[in-house]
Amino acid sequence: MQRVVALIVLLIFALISVADAEELIKKGETLPLQRCIEISALRQPNVRAATSSVDSSRSRVGQSQSNYYPQINLSSGYSRISPVSPDTAVSGSSSSFDQYTSSLWLNQNIYDFGKTSSEVQIQKLNLDSSVSDLENVSQQTIYNVKLAYYGVIQAKHNRIVAEDTVKSTTLHLEQAKGFFEVGIRPKFDVTRAEVDLSNARLNLIRAENAFRIAVATLNNAMGVPEAPDYEIDDNLYFEKYEMTFEDAIDNAYGNRPDLASLVSKRQASEKSIDLAKTGYYPALSGNAAYNWGGEKFPLDDGWNVGVALSFPLFSGFLTTHQVAESRANLNVLTANEEFLKQSIYLEVQQAYLTLRAAEEAIPTAKLVVDQARENLDIANGRYLAGVGNPIEVTDAEVSLVNARTSYIQALYADKVAQASLEKAMGVK
Numbered sequence: 092m093q094r095v096v097a098l099i100v101l102l103i104f105a106l107i108s109v110a111d112a113e114e115l116i117k118k119g120e121t122l123p124l125q126r127c128i129e130i131s132a133l134r135q136p137n138v139r140a141a142t143s144s145v146d147s148s149r150s151r152v153g154q155s156q157s158n159y160y161p162q163i164n165l166s167s168g169y170s171r172i173s174p175v176s177p178d179t180a181v182s183g184s185s186s187s188f189d190q191y192t193s194s195l196w197l198n199q200n201i202y203d204f205g206k207t208s209s210e211v212q213i214q215k216l217n218l219d220s221s222v223s224d225l226e227n228v229s230q231q232t233i234y235n236v237k238l239a240y241y242g243v244i245q246a247k248h249n250r251i252v253a254e255d256t257v258k259s260t261t262l263h264l265e266q267a268k269g270f271f272e273v274g275i276r277p278k279f280d281v282t283r284a285e286v287d288l289s290n291a292r293l294n295l296i297r298a299e300n301a302f303r304i305a306v307a308t309l310n311n312a313m314g315v316p317e318a319p320d321y322e323i324d325d326n327l328y329f330e331k332y333e334m335t336f337e338d339a340i341d342n343a344y345g346n347r348p349d350l351a352s353l354v355s356k357r358q359a360s361e362k363s364i365d366l367a368k369t370g371y372y373p374a375l376s377g378n379a380a381y382n383w384g385g386e387k388f389p390l391d392d393g394w395n396v397g398v399a400l401s402f403p404l405f406s407g408f409l410t411t412h413q414v415a416e417s418r419a420n421l422n423v424l425t426a427n428e429e430f431l432k433q434s435i436y437l438e439v440q441q442a443y444l445t446l447r448a449a450e451e452a453i454p455t456a457k458l459v460v461d462q463a464r465e466n467l468d469i470a471n472g473r474y475l476a477g478v479g480n481p482i483e484v485t486d487a488e489v490s491l492v493n494a495r496t497s498y499i500q501a502l503y504a505d506k507v508a509q510a511s512l513e514k515a516m517g518v519k
Contacts, residue, residue, distance in 0.1 A: 118319040124240050124326065127313055131236050134314030138232055141225040148214070148221035155210040161199040168192045191390055193383040201398070204372035209365045216359035223352035230348060230514055232312070237510040239309035244327040245503040246298070246305040252495045253291070253298035256488065260288040263484060266475070275477060283481040287488065294492075327502045329453050332509050336443050339516055343439045346517030350431055357424040364417040370410030373402040435515070442515045446508035449501065456494070456501040463487070463494035 115130050116122065122130075132138055173187040200207065264284035270276035310318045344350065377398045383390040403410070470487035473479030513519075 115315060116318050116321050119321065121322040121324060123324045124237065127236050127240055127309065127323070128233050130315060131232050131313045132229065135232050136314065137228055138225075141221075141228040145218070145221045145225050148218040152211065152214040152218055155207070155214040158200050158203075158207040158210070161197050164196045166192075166194050166196070188386050191383070191385060191388070193390070194380055195382075196378070196380045198376060198378045201375040201377055203374040204369050205365060206369040206372075206374070209362050209369065213359045213362045213366060216355045216362065220352045220355035220359070223348040223355060226348035227352065230517065230519060233519060234510055234514040235312045236309070238507060239305070239312040240323065241327065241503055241506045241510070243302070243305040243309050243323055244325055245499055246302040247325070248327065248499045249496060250295070250298040250302050252492060252499070253295040256291040256492055257288070257295050259488060260284065260291045263471075263481075263488075264288050267481065280481045283485065287485050327499070327506065329450075329502060329505060331450060332446060332512070334443075334512070336440070339439050339443055339512065340436060342516040342518060343435050344432070347435055348517060350428070350435065350517075353424065353428050353431055357421065357428055360417065360421040360424050364414060364421065367410065367413040367417045370403060370406065370413060373400055375400050438515045439512070442508065442512040446505070446512050449505040449508045453498075453501045453505060456498040459494045460491070460498045463491040467491050 115133070168191075170190040170192075171187060172190050264281070264287075267276060267280040267284040271278060271281050307316070309323075310316050375398065377396075379394070379396045381392065381394045383392045385391045467484075467487040467490070470479055470483045474481065474484050
């Protein structure tokens with residue numbers, strides 16, 4: 092019975108997930124890249140988790156500020172008291188009575204030598220770090236969506252190449268059969284064309300499956316695995332990315348959220364040293380209370396007001412070790428910040444060089460496609476004229492398929508390199 096209930100609950104959640112996906116994406120809708128990114132911002136669990144972490148950090152800022160305000164408490168109690176006395180012990184008589192107490196108590200921090208203000212500043216810097224972490228998660232999500240989006244376009248173009256190959260090999264098979272029937276060509280030409288067609292159909296099956304996998308990958312990157320069928324804008328074209336390496340480095344140091352997060356943590360660690368040092372200083376507070384008490388109502392009342400100064404004389408070197416720990420933590424974060432800057436420099440450099448290489452490869456890949464297409468036309472012409480052979484046609488078709496696939500790969504590599512450089516620079 093419990094398994095049935097669990098299955099029903101899972102089914103309900105699955106139906107809700109499908110309904111949500113259908114609300115975000117309509118069946119047959121054409122999604123541009125920006126729309127896919129917006130969907131991922133709404134549905135990706137890691138983005139929602141990072142957003143909740145920001146809310147948690149914001150709450151800790153409020154907690155640290157609470158010491159600025161008075162602390163007010165109200166207590167009330169009842170006791171039944173039967174005291175032990177020599178008279179009652181001898182005679183056995185009881186003198187039990189009721190005791191009622193109530194107290195309204197207030198305490199206000201007056202001055203603690205910067206302890207509260209340091210705590211507030213530390214939590215605000217931690218909040219800044221959480222916001223930067225959220226931005227980092229968002230940028231990683233955007234990058235994943237871009238890769239998956241361009242992957243779908245690449246798979247779509249490869250499928251088109253496979254479909255065109257099936258069409259051309261089918262036409263070639265019909266030509267070979269026609270020539271064989273009139274006695275111009277041998278049976279070998281027909282058999283060879285049939286083999287080529289079977290291979291082309293097999294490649295088409297693989298291309299179809301690769302396209303479906305690419306779409307599933309994009310759905311997962313957007314956080315809508317149950318998305319209905321949709322189309323995407325085909326933006327797999329070459330457009331030179333204008334950016335110097337020096338500008339890319341400057342943008343990275345100024346925009347990278349992971350670096351900003353680490354800087355905030357380092358600043359918070361600096362403030363932690365000041366916070367640890369407050370253990371050497373006294374704290375001044377004020378207090379007031381109004382009390383009620385007695386054995387019966389109405390109760391007697393009274394009040395008191397005062398100030399208290401507490402001064403730490405000796406705490407077993409606790410404060411000294413806390414300061415030393417804070418300094419060591421600061422050294423760790425400072426070193427991590429320098430290491431991250433070096434990593435960012437390398438990441439930007441690699442992305443920039445990869446982008447330039449991808450841009451340089453595209454014209455050559457396009458030229459190879461034109462040459463392969465011309466070579467196929469020549470091979471087909473020679474075959475129709477009776478001076479060529481099917482092996483020439485097959486080789487020319489394979490060369491064209493490889494050239495078109497390489498050109499698509501070059502365009503895809505250029506888009507991926509752009510996305511990688513933008514991620515390395517911290518640009519959405």
